[in-house]
Amino acid sequence: MEENEILLPNRKEFLKDLESEVFNKLVIFDISGFGNINHYYGYSFGEKILKLISLRLEDKFIGSKIYYLGADVFAAASCFELSKDRFIQSIKSIIWYFGYTPIELDEYKVYIPLRAGVAINYNELVFSAEFALKQTRVLKHNLVIYDSEQHHINHPNSSSIKEDLYWETQIIQAIKKDKFEIFAQSISNQTDKKYEVLVRMKDEKGKIVSPYFFLERAKKLNLYSEITKKIVQKSFEFFDSKNIEFSINLSISDILEKDVVDYIIQKIYEFDIGHLLTIEITESEGIDNLEEVISFIRIVKSLGVKIAIDDFGTGYSNFSYLVTLQADFIKLDGSIIQDLNKSKTAKAVVEAIVFFAQKVGIKTVAEFVSSKEIFNICKELDIDYFQGYYFDEPKNVKELKLK
Incomplete structure (x- = not known):
């Protein structure tokens, strides 16, 4: 096992877990400008940073399962027992924490700005979270949340629309x-x-x-x-x-x-x-x-x-x-x-x-x-x-x- 290998479950396990339908909340994290870190500090340094990010996510994100989906993308999925308010607050906390607390490595201090797409209570959790993540660029915001109870996507006849x-x-x-x-x-x-x-x-x-x-x-x-x-x-x-x-x-x-x-x-x-x-x-x-x-x-x-x-x-x-x-x-x-x-x-x-x-x-x-x-x-x-x-x-x- 390589020293910098990320020990989180991978995309294959992520998709398998989602098929079991035990999760109803999903966030996908993307590191803004990670390519610049690789180009400036080198790919070996970038791998070390990814390992440290995975450790931080495991430490800070309580009550959810963390995954590494490859490249500079991570995910966290949560089951019904964890309230959506606590889930969302944890995500905001992580974005804040990464943005203000640099990773110190090899005498460098590196800040990790995150973007996050969130989907709650959708049948197609991955699709919805990935769409939310894409919207972060469109809206120029680091967090976009889609909640089926609030967006009424699955309820076109709702009287409150x-x-x-x-x-x-x-x-x-x-x-x-x-x-x-x-x-x-x-x-x-x-x-x-x-x-x-x-x-x-x-x-x-x-x-x-x-x-x-x-x-x-x-x-x-x-x-x-x-x-x-x-x-x-x-x-x-x-x-x-x-x-x-x-x-x-x-x-x-x-x-x-x-x-x-x-x-x-x-x-x-x-x-x-x-x-x-x-x-x-x-x-x-x-x-x-x-x-x-x-x-x-x-x-x-x-x-x-x-x-x-x-x-x-x-x-x-x-x-x-x-x-x-x-x-x-x-x-x-x-x-x-x-x-x-x-x-x-x-x-x-x-x-x-x-x-x-x-x-x-x-x-x-x-x-x-x-x-x-x-x-x-x-x-x-x-x-x-x-x-x-x-x-x-x-x-x-x-x-x-x-x-």
Whole structure:
């Protein structure tokens, strides 16, 4: 056996396994520009790199079977037991990991940009994943996902197709014609006021559309990251030189998208705005890829950015990772805040969170403060900042009266 031989199952075993129909999820990885590595460093070096890539994939991709399909192509297949959300998050984590963590070999550091085509719940998994991989070049994106439940390819009579096609057209046109608007809502205490940036979209008639109608659909279309970039650009432009702190929302999906991270870091440098910026990470989405998230946080914190954990207090709220993620703020989930005047349990939960936050030096923010009664309870509980309709509703930033 040669030293650099890749020990992963090969294409023949891959096709045999797929025939058994135990898998319903498949990703095919292709290394962008691998030919350049062979030409520059030599084919022997390239073989060593492929071996190290196979070892990394085995180490990072849990719950799936990894294959080497030849040349610079790898695949991972997963069975029904692994949820598709976890499968997709693992793929994004791997793309992020390879893009930011170079392989060090023979005194060289080599970065491995990956493209990935994903197919979920299709009868022809290989064909669908290969087609998705080809689309990465067409769409100039490193990840394309085809999910039969979302794309309705096998359900031409679905009653939801007309609505999906309508919103798909609206989202694509909004991106092409820059029809996204930034709104803002204040976050304040006795002395300070800052703002959370919120996204809205204009439809074909110029009407403002709630994110409820387009954000999840944008994720299905793999266009969510494009919206994130537009919001980053517009919010940075607006708050540039205003010396007012503001926050933007990033999902775990955003943080695991290498091109989104690159874009945000570039814009922080370009506008020199890190000292004014807070990034809110949605806690309820789950953080399975702590290593990548922590790496991102370290990078932006070195640029002066603060970190807030959004919607804390619901789901699987975990106090320990608040410290691990170096959180500066905890945003208390609005559903708990709204119940403060009705539920002793809600009040006890908030008291526990505030007590912990004060001990470790994290500031707290109450969301959805909708009445004077709730506001007074929040003050009694010693919460630091307040946000909600009792103070103001989200407004287009053009309408803000800033000193």
